[in-house]
Amino acid sequence: MTDLDVLVLRERLVAPNGPYAALDVVATTGSTNADLLAAAGEGAVDRTVLVADAQTAGRGRRDRTWVSPAGTGLYLSVLLRPSAVPAGRLGTLGMVAGLALMHVATEAGVTASLKWPNDLMIAGAKCAGVLSEAVPDGAAQAAVVGIGLNVAPLPETVPAGPGGLPATCLADHGATTTDRGTLAIGFLGAFLELEHTWRFADGDVERSGVLTGYREACGTLGQRVRAELPGGSTRVGVAVDVDAGGRLLIKMDDGAVSALSAGDVVHLNPEDV
Template identity: 80%
Template sequence: MTGQRGDKPDELDVLVLREQLVAPNGPYAALDVVASTGSTNADLVATAGRGGADRSVLIAQTQTAGRGRRDRRWVSPAGTGIYLSVLLRPSAVPPERLGTLGLVAGLALMHVAAEAGVTASLKWPNDLMIGGAKCAGVLAESVPDGAAQAAVVGIGLNVGPLPGDVPAGPGGLAATSLAAHGARTTDRDVLAAWWLRAFVELESAWRLAEGDVERSGVLTGYREACGSIGQRVRAELPDGSARTGVAVDLDSRGQLLIKADDGSVAAISAGDVVHLRNADQD
């Protein structure tokens, strides 16, 4: 099911987006907009199994089961955000590097914020932060597809004013939106196109470098944008353990380096990172 802008100004215009971004005029193979779905990531994971094309885009006006990392719910109210996913088939990229697509997507979000005139930073590994609150998140997933390698990258970007019932994230992280910080535009067609153009430019360099974030230049850009570096943090790891210390850098694979109070340094490849305040140091 595809949609196009009708009488409602808050609907995305699929025809305009396709004209700008889909071959032969643009770099994407396909772009669809649906009124509602459970999760754009889940839909494209299923599409990958049916032979979906490299660089296919799915955008939803709203999601009923939007999700972030570790299967957390992502609130996706209609008309206020951008909820989109991209299916990729980077055949030359080693499977162990597919997870770094989250860094690529985060850098593209920084481009959107800059174009909108909003000062932002990235909280490792997947959050766009504005004014100490979360404005967007990224979910990158590898897709087992027999001999054919695939990945799906999704973003949720809060654009318009948020309803009052949006829950806080890990560590009590509040949600915010571009509108709340005076963005020069909240036109979702424009913002979606900005992200898709920035993403494909960065992803092309990443793909050419076989997913090497250092060689592609992605690591340099992410380091510059990463607000976690220099912060005292607690990394909540997938196995239930935690690591507390100062985030000192990213390594060549994009892992966060955390220096503990005893001077030891650990490389964190996955987990939730909480920026600690003075009253929350343990």
């Protein structure tokens, strides 16, 4: 875990030298998101960060497992308390995190895009994911945003994602750095810069510019897609836009437009149905 040196990360990122209030690094935990959700209930402060070398119960969207072996990825979560942001806008923090992941890939010399809602894609494979969760039943509004970024190759036993989506990592695409401390500093710096602008705009992704950046980075737009929705129904059509609530707009074959706030999206070939 030498590349996740807590003293170096604190020196660069924690007040008075950096924008974060607290940061810890652990060798292993169940889930950094779960840990910070619990810490929020115990009064943990705004902009608290937890980084893990490994997770034994890493979680993705829709309660899927995120494989998190030691030494191969960057697994971290941030606790935020944006008290002036309407609760209905907290979900767009995932868009902020997605753009910060794009920054990390670009700085590492890797060409990437975002697949709606917030998967980092490289050459048709998934390199990172985002999980954003509101803190339940808290006296003060809070949210936890977590990322899992594949840095080194994963075991061959890692299952494919929805639609057979394979996993990949930065190292497989010639990244200029695979030092997880460097990547953590890059991500957390970009994330806080974007989150500060988002917070100043009361979580409005249009006024903050987050929506414009997300649309430019989103490789789903213009693609023919199949959306697999909670409950088992599907939508097939062309992804035409992302709205200010982070919903994906799909123009279906009958011309109707469906706005999706949740679900798995599979990019299709033009001839697929």
